[in-house]
Amino acid sequence: MKSFGARIDDTIRNFSSRMVRQSVGRKAAIFSLSVLAALVIGAAFLLVLKVNPLTAYYYLLIRPFGSFNSIGEMSIKLVPILLVGVGVSFTFSAKLSNLGGEGQMCLGAIGMTIVGTSALGTSLGGWSIPLGMLAAALFGAVWAGIAGFVKTCFHASEIITTLLLNYIAVQFLSYCVYYPLRDPGGNIPQSAKVAAVLPKLFSGSRMNAGILIALAAVVIYAVVIRRTSFGYRLRVLGGSVPAAEFSGIRRGKYYLLAMMLSGVFSGIAGAVEVAGTQTRLLEGLAGSYGFDGVVAALLGMLHPVGVAAASVLLAVLNAGAETMQVKTGVSSLFVNVLEALIVLFILLGMSYASEDKKPRAKEGAK
Amino acid sequence: MNEILTAAFLIPLLTAGIRMSVPLILGSVGEVVSEKTGVLNIGLEGQMLTAALISFIVAYYTGSLTLGILAGGISGMLGALLIAFWCVSRRQDQSVVGIMFNIFAIGFTNFLYRAIFGVSTNKAKVEILPTIEIPGLSRIPWLGEILFRQNMLVYLALIAAFLVLFLLRRTKFGLQIEATGENPKAAQASGIRVRRVRYSGSLFCGFMAGIGGAFLSCGIVGTFTENMSAGRGFICLAVTILARWNPAFAVVAALLFGTVQALQLRLQALGSTLPYQFFVALPYVVTLVSLAVFGWNIHAPSDLGQPYNEESR
Numbered sequence: 001m002k003s004f005g006a007r008i009d010d011t012i013r014n015f016s017s018r019m020v021r022q023s024v025g026r027k028a029a030i031f032s033l034s035v036l037a038a039l040v041i042g043a044a045f046l047l048v049l050k051v052n053p054l055t056a057y058y059y060l061l062i063r064p065f066g067s068f069n070s071i072g073e074m075s076i077k078l079v080p081i082l083l084v085g086v087g088v089s090f091t092f093s094a095k096l097s098n099l100g101g102e103g104q105m106c107l108g109a110i111g112m113t114i115v116g117t118s119a120l121g122t123s124l125g126g127w128s129i130p131l132g133m134l135a136a137a138l139f140g141a142v143w144a145g146i147a148g149f150v151k152t153c154f155h156a157s158e159i160i161t162t163l164l165l166n167y168i169a170v171q172f173l174s175y176c177v178y179y180p181l182r183d184p185g186g187n188i189p190q191s192a193k194v195a196a197v198l199p200k201l202f203s204g205s206r207m208n209a210g211i212l213i214a215l216a217a218v219v220i221y222a223v224v225i226r227r228t229s230f231g232y233r234l235r236v237l238g239g240s241v242p243a244a245e246f247s248g249i250r251r252g253k254y255y256l257l258a259m260m261l262s263g264v265f266s267g268i269a270g271a272v273e274v275a276g277t278q279t280r281l282l283e284g285l286a287g288s289y290g291f292d293g294v295v296a297a298l299l300g301m302l303h304p305v306g307v308a309a310a311s312v313l314l315a316v317l318n319a320g321a322e323t324m325q326v327k328t329g330v331s332s333l334f335v336n337v338l339e340a341l342i343v344l345f346i347l348l349g350m351s352y353a354s355e356d357k358k359p360r361a362k363e364g365a366k
Numbered sequence: 367m368n369e370i371l372t373a374a375f376l377i378p379l380l381t382a383g384i385r386m387s388v389p390l391i392l393g394s395v396g397e398v399v400s401e402k403t404g405v406l407n408i409g410l411e412g413q414m415l416t417a418a419l420i421s422f423i424v425a426y427y428t429g430s431l432t433l434g435i436l437a438g439g440i441s442g443m444l445g446a447l448l449i450a451f452w453c454v455s456r457r458q459d460q461s462v463v464g465i466m467f468n469i470f471a472i473g474f475t476n477f478l479y480r481a482i483f484g485v486s487t488n489k490a491k492v493e494i495l496p497t498i499e500i501p502g503l504s505r506i507p508w509l510g511e512i513l514f515r516q517n518m519l520v521y522l523a524l525i526a527a528f529l530v531l532f533l534l535r536r537t538k539f540g541l542q543i544e545a546t547g548e549n550p551k552a553a554q555a556s557g558i559r560v561r562r563v564r565y566s567g568s569l570f571c572g573f574m575a576g577i578g579g580a581f582l583s584c585g586i587v588g589t590f591t592e593n594m595s596a597g598r599g600f601i602c603l604a605v606t607i608l609a610r611w612n613p614a615f616a617v618v619a620a621l622l623f624g625t626v627q628a629l630q631l632r633l634q635a636l637g638s639t640l641p642y643q644f645f646v647a648l649p650y651v652v653t654l655v656s657l658a659v660f661g662w663n664i665h666a667p668s669d670l671g672q673p674y675n676e677e678s679r
Contacts (some may be wrong), residue, residue, distance in 0.1 A: 045474075049481040097461050150654075156661040157607070159408060164598045164654045171631055172649035179641055291469050298462060331480040336473025340466040344452060347463065351456040 034345035060320035073203025077279050078315035079210040080269040084293025086221045087265025091258045091303045097236040100162030102290030103169030104263045107143040108136035108270025113281040116194025126194045140267015141260040149257030151250035191281035198276040210272035222304035295339045374449030380512045387624020388577035391523045393602035393614040396574025404547040404669040408464025410448045411599025412471030413442040417579030419475045420478020420589040425492045435580040450568040457673030474664045494588040531613040547667030550674040604653045612666045
């Protein structure tokens with residue numbers, strides 16, 4: 001029987017999965033090869049459908065850096081991806097798959113809009129933004145909390161429940177813009193403009209203060225997950241549930257808290273999308289940011305810097321995708337194909353890399 | 367309320383309910399087999415969606431629904447093969463790989479459909495599967511109309527479900543599947559090729575999901591719309607849990623959820639005062655609530671979701 005300390009050490013070591021144990025050079029090599037492989041396969045798809053891959057990739061990868069303005073466009077994609085990415089990283093640290101970023105963003109956006117379009121919001125002016133953020137955080141936390149609660153009390157798989165909640169939230173948002181929050185002066189289903197919008201950081205670019213909120217979120221994540229006992233407990237839980245329970249960590253409580261915290265971040269992502277980018281509530285506002293956030297968390301190996309770097313990559317792809325769709329007719333969702341392939345190839349690369357680190361006797365005998 | 371409790375409302379509702387439940391029956395029966403071997407196929411939704419498009423394309427260009435539906439099954443199988451390679455051979459996390467496959471499928475189908483058919487409002491169409499009236503039986507009042515005036519795939523889906531029940535309960539291979547999902551170490555010790563069983567389970571599930579997807583585009587709608595599987599794959603995962611990994615229960619649960627989907631559409635058409643979003647969300651709410659109430663994971667195969675290394679022992 002191992003000592004208590006040794007068990008916890010084992011747990012942490014398990015948590016630092018195969019990926020984390022690789023050297024930095026090796027990780028970089030696997031990462032670049034995976035991106036390259038995904039681009040090559042993507043190019044093959046494009047070629048079959050008679051689109052010039054070089055043209056498509058120029059718009060996708062190079063054009064987003066083309067001008068000051070386009071970097072601003074990239075930044076407004078970066079904010080929700082980063083916020084959702086950081087949020088779901090909390091749950092993935094505890095090996096809990098929160099796939100409900102989209103739904104939690106919708107609820108956050110609704111929260112912001114309720115405050116921003118109310119009489120109270122109008123009278124508060126600029127102060128309606130922090131109040132709206134608070135409402136968004138609360139709404140997001142409650143929505144994610146439903147999945148957390150069902151998981152804790154009824155052991156229902158959070159993978160399925162968070163996905164189902166996405167569909168429900170999208171309909172709820174649609175209902176809100178058609179009925180209770182509809183702009184009384186307009187003909188199309190959207191809300192009125194919110195009372196105040198986040199300030200632009202530079203003139204000549206749509207980059208807004210949301211980017212500062214997103215960067216703050218990364219710092220909060222880094223501190224909470226690395227330096228607090230709450231973060232430590234989440235990681236222990238992610239390493240091994242039996243070890244965590246052995247050391248007195250109550251699984252249900254931490255699952256629920258991780259879910260709600262993650263909902264706070266996604267909710268704020270929705271609020272920033274309303275108060276920063278769209279200035280009002282619209283259908284389809286959360287787009288594919290929910291899944292982009294999950295991809296960012298996984299690509300970034302749940303490391304704060306990694307998640308931030310991965311989010312930048314995804315933001316470039318997302319910003320480039322819109323130009324690509326306009327210029328070449330290739331659907332902007334083509335980016336999803338690339339994203340998924342990159343993650344899959346990284347997993348594959350890791351599985352081979354961790355094998356040749358400890359060569360087995362069997363292989364010598366072949 | 368009185369409008370609802372009439373034969374004129376109920377018979378079409380139940381007929382449509384059975385039709386709507388076919389993708390759920392196929393998907394969840396496939397998922398039962400896959401999960402019994404120990405492989406959680408979260409990519410079911412993606413396999414359905416891909417198959418809905420591939421079968422539509424094949425049916426559109428060859429003019430043959432049979433070829434289209436088969437192509438759908440094969441494309442679902444290819445998706446499952448990809449997932450199985452990552453999860454069974456390379457032992458990667460099954461939920462992560464499945465999630466990634468779903469993201470891939472959303473992008474892939476959207477991209478492929480637009481590249482082939484463009485974005486015109488005048489959508490490409492195929493004839494849907496014809497209704498087959500079973501002689502004699504279809505004349506039974508009420509029941510005949512509901513059960514025996516359906517298309518070929520409806521009958522095949524029900525037959526497939528009971529064949530799977532037989533396979534799992536009464537054959538040696540069924541025992542091997544059970545053993546692999548419960549205790550792969552012991553299974554291997556008794557001579558079962560764990561990897562092979564898991565691959566067959568996944569491929570079968572992919573095939574069933576593929577046929578389910580093909581049924582959506584070629585069996586019900588006759589066209590392909592973006593993201594047309596609309597979470598049915600996830601509902602299948604829920605059905606699998608609710609059915610306690612029993613194919614017969616899966617059919618019952620799938621019929622219930624299918625009927626809820628049909629009810630949702632009928633109530634919308636009835637011109638209710640409630641906003642339509644309420645009806646669209648209804649099937650997801652019902653699934654969520656039933657998962658919370660009945661979805662305890664107690665009967666899950668013990669080794670579900672765990673990677674297994676055949677060489678390490």
